[in-house]
Amino acid sequence: MYDTAKTESALDQTETKISARNVQVYYGDTHAIKDVNVEIEDKTVTAFIGPSGCGKSTFLRCLNRMNDTIDICRVTGDILLDGEDIYDPKVDPVQLRAKVGMVFQKPNPFPKSIYDNIAYGPRIHGLARNKAELDEIVEKSLRRGAIWDEVKDRLDAPGTGLSGGQQQRLCIARAIATEPEVLLMDEPCSALDPIATAQVEELIDELRQSYSVVIVTHSMQQAARVSQKTAFFHLGHLVEYGETGQIFTNPEDPRTESYITGRIG
Amino acid sequence: MTDTSQQGGGPAAPARKHGETLMKLTARTKRRNAAERRFQAYGIAAIGVGLLMLVILVVNIFGNGMGAFTQTFITLDVHLDQSKLDKKGNRDLEDIKKVSTFGYAPLINRAFETKAADLDLKSGLKPKAMADLLSKSAAAQLRDYVLADPARIGQTVSFRFLANSRVDGYMKGRVSRESIANDKNISAAQLDLVDELIAEGTVRRTFNPAFIFGADASDQRPEAAGIGVSMLGSLFMMVVVLALALPIGVAASIYLEEFAAKNWLTDIIEVNISNLAAVPSIVFGILGLAVFINYMHLPMSAPLVGGLVLTLMTLPTIIISTRASLKSVPPSIRDAALGVGASKMQAVFHHVLPLAAPGILTGTIIGLAQALGETAPLLLIGMVGFIASNAPDGVAAGLMSPNSAMPAQIYEWAKRADPAFYERAWGGIIILLVFLITMNTLAVILRRRFERRW
Numbered sequence: 001m002y003d004t005a006k007t008e009s010a011l012d013q014t015e016t017k018i019s020a021r022n023v024q025v026y027y028g029d030t031h032a033i034k035d036v037n038v039e040i041e042d043k044t045v046t047a048f049i050g051p052s053g054c055g056k057s058t059f060l061r062c063l064n065r066m067n068d069t070i071d072i073c074r075v076t077g078d079i080l081l082d083g084e085d086i087y088d089p090k091v092d093p094v095q096l097r098a099k100v101g102m103v104f105q106k107p108n109p110f111p112k113s114i115y116d117n118i119a120y121g122p123r124i125h126g127l128a129r130n131k132a133e134l135d136e137i138v139e140k141s142l143r144r145g146a147i148w149d150e151v152k153d154r155l156d157a158p159g160t161g162l163s164g165g166q167q168q169r170l171c172i173a174r175a176i177a178t179e180p181e182v183l184l185m186d187e188p189c190s191a192l193d194p195i196a197t198a199q200v201e202e203l204i205d206e207l208r209q210s211y212s213v214v215i216v217t218h219s220m221q222q223a224a225r226v227s228q229k230t231a232f233f234h235l236g237h238l239v240e241y242g243e244t245g246q247i248f249t250n251p252e253d254p255r256t257e258s259y260i261t262g263r264i265g
Numbered sequence: 266m267t268d269t270s271q272q273g274g275g276p277a278a279p280a281r282k283h284g285e286t287l288m289k290l291t292a293r294t295k296r297r298n299a300a301e302r303r304f305q306a307y308g309i310a311a312i313g314v315g316l317l318m319l320v321i322l323v324v325n326i327f328g329n330g331m332g333a334f335t336q337t338f339i340t341l342d343v344h345l346d347q348s349k350l351d352k353k354g355n356r357d358l359e360d361i362k363k364v365s366t367f368g369y370a371p372l373i374n375r376a377f378e379t380k381a382a383d384l385d386l387k388s389g390l391k392p393k394a395m396a397d398l399l400s401k402s403a404a405a406q407l408r409d410y411v412l413a414d415p416a417r418i419g420q421t422v423s424f425r426f427l428a429n430s431r432v433d434g435y436m437k438g439r440v441s442r443e444s445i446a447n448d449k450n451i452s453a454a455q456l457d458l459v460d461e462l463i464a465e466g467t468v469r470r471t472f473n474p475a476f477i478f479g480a481d482a483s484d485q486r487p488e489a490a491g492i493g494v495s496m497l498g499s500l501f502m503m504v505v506v507l508a509l510a511l512p513i514g515v516a517a518s519i520y521l522e523e524f525a526a527k528n529w530l531t532d533i534i535e536v537n538i539s540n541l542a543a544v545p546s547i548v549f550g551i552l553g554l555a556v557f558i559n560y561m562h563l564p565m566s567a568p569l570v571g572g573l574v575l576t577l578m579t580l581p582t583i584i585i586s587t588r589a590s591l592k593s594v595p596p597s598i599r600d601a602a603l604g605v606g607a608s609k610m611q612a613v614f615h616h617v618l619p620l621a622a623p624g625i626l627t628g629t630i631i632g633l634a635q636a637l638g639e640t641a642p643l644l645l646i647g648m649v650g651f652i653a654s655n656a657p658d659g660v661a662a663g664l665m666s667p668n669s670a671m672p673a674q675i676y677e678w679a680k681r682a683d684p685a686f687y688e689r690a691w692g693g694i695i696i697l698l699v700f701l702i703t704m705n706t707l708a709v710i711l712r713r714r715f716e717r718r719w
Contacts, residue, residue, distance in 0.1 A: 066603065071527050098606035108597035110616055120615070121605035171601070178605055 023077035047227035064100035101180035107167035109159030121178035145173025165196020333692025336473035337428035366404035400427035430685035487685035498668030505572020514583030542581035550642030566667035575636040586628020623715035630708040640672040
């Protein structure tokens with residue numbers, strides 16, 4: 001998975017990682033996601049854009065079944081990860097979430113040490129046989145999270161004591177410590193300043209080597225900068241999905257055009 | 266200056282003209298400031314009344330109760346006369362045991378006689394009347410001493426006897442020559458003798474640990490009564506409450522808060538738990554009487570039953586506070602744990618529960634403090650037992666054998682006739698308050714200490 005040569009070659013092929021078919025999501029009586037069909041590619045950054053309340057976060061949370069924690073939420077349709085239906089009764093969401101990691105809008109490190117923040121996932125999934133292996137995983141994850149140099153001397157310090165940008169990179173490192181295949185990011189930069197945002201964006205671009213990254217963002221510049229594919233959601237519909245360049249320069253749907261030019265949203 | 270027509274605060278009207286000076290208060294502002302000052306005055310007055318009540322209460326309690334911690338003692342040299350205690354002279358324990366406390370009374374009379382002769386007192390009192398200055402437990406104290414080691418017979422030993430509650434009251438100012446006019450228990454001549462003995466140093470008022478650690482005593486001997494055994498009863502009950510209410514309460518709250526679906530059933534449960542917290546405690550008492558004693562045939566007056574009843578009472582408090590502290594853990598922590606693939610239980614036990622622990626602890630301590638001060642349910646299950654014996658042996662015996670509890674003991678003392686018991690009731694309240702204040706302080710300290718910020 002970390003073999004870059006192999007990753008580079010894989011980049012050329014467009015392999016479908018997640019495919020959603022006729023997905024409907026209801027919150028009680030509210031029909032939040034209407035008939036969404038989308039193919040998310042491996043080793044690609046896919047951006048979900050759209051006005052607030054359009055359902056992009058809801059849809060993102062369907063991809064690792066975080067919506068299961070909401071009682072009134074009901075999902076129909078098929079979401080396939082590598083061809084397997086993740087809503088199949090045989091699928092345990094816990095196992096799914098180990099494969100599909102998630103980074104949240106607000107940095108949410110555990111109120112524990114930096115080390116424990118990263119080590120928690122590998123520990124509960126039994127990824128390390130001993131302390132040395134765990135140390136290795138922690139270091140590797142922090143390096144990949146582009147935060148190792150800043151925290152290597154204070155791994156015992158609480159994760160909550162870091163700055164906002166550092167916390168978010170810590171959360172990203174925590175998410176990749178369990179070696180997921182897909183990384184979902186729900187507006188990961190909305191609580192960060194421009195410098196921290198740039199750092200996180202750079203990190204996202206690097207993560208593309210190994211993961212399929214899906215990012216929800218309100219910033220169209222961000223979507224344009226980091227993503228290869230963009231999906232525009234509006235009022236629960238997936239209005240348009242395609243190459244990022246094409247969506248931003250030559251959208252097919254008038255609603256997409258209105259949104260990216262700032263007329264709706 | 267212009268805006269008198271705008272009373273009642275309608276929508277901000279452009280009544281104020283441009284260019285008005287800020288240096289002068291408008292009538293409206295003045296009224297508003299006055300209202301604010303008035304409100305603050307009411308608040309201060311309310312706090313003042315509350316504080317005043319508290320001060321009166323504390324002064325009253327300590328004024329009435331501190332006396333219970335000291336007691337009057339009379340020191341006497343008693344000759345353990347062999348001719349009275351062991352006529353055969355062979356120190357056979359069985360023979361010595363046959364001498365009842367009545368047999369010891371003459372020794373005390375003799376001791377007083379000797380004392381009076383030594384000091385050349387001309388009180389004109391008979392030895393028996395002088396011996397009445399002592400507590401009725403004096404003879405028993407002598408007998409216990411002799412039975413512990415019969416070899417002491419024949420010696421002259423100095424004893425420190427509890428004084429009679431009237432003498433003690435005289436020392437504390439509760440009993441005076443005027444107040445004993447109709448009191449057959451003590452005479453003016455006896456008080457004269459007490460005065461002389463005080464001057465001589467035989468009668469002394471000192472700190473009395475037996476009040477804190479001792480057992481209750483009968484109506485005739487208020488001077489010997491202590492709260493220690495009922496303190497143990499309370500302790501045993503608290504052990505039961507803690508062992509049952511904490512795990513049950515926390516498990517119930519975690520399930521309700523984190524796992525249970527939100528539907529009409531859980532709503533009903535939630536409402537009922539809240540209502541349970543408001544149920545008068547005597548209702549729990551009668552429930553305990555019906556279920557634990559009449560139906561399950563658990564022993565009456567046992568701390569186990571008391572603990573069970575108080576557990577029922579404490580559960581709602583613990584559940585409510587636990588749920589509140591679980592709720593206060595930000596959902597982002599749960600998301601974070603679930604996001605890295607923790608199961609719901611792992612998320613709760615690894616992350617949510619440790620963060621909620623200080624709140625749970627605080628709630629538990631406050632619930633325990635409540636239970637500690639609860640009296641009504643204990644009256645119904647008979648935990649007002651008169652326990653004159655000392656501590657039970659072992660935890661099992663402590664849970665199952667009859668006992669009293671601190672508040673029940675206080676109630677028991679308060680309703681007895683002798684004013685000496687009244688003083689002990691206040692003293693018991695001081696001890697109970699010390700426990701409650703300690704527990705509440707502990708709760709505050711724990712909350713402060715473990716409070717997390719995120």
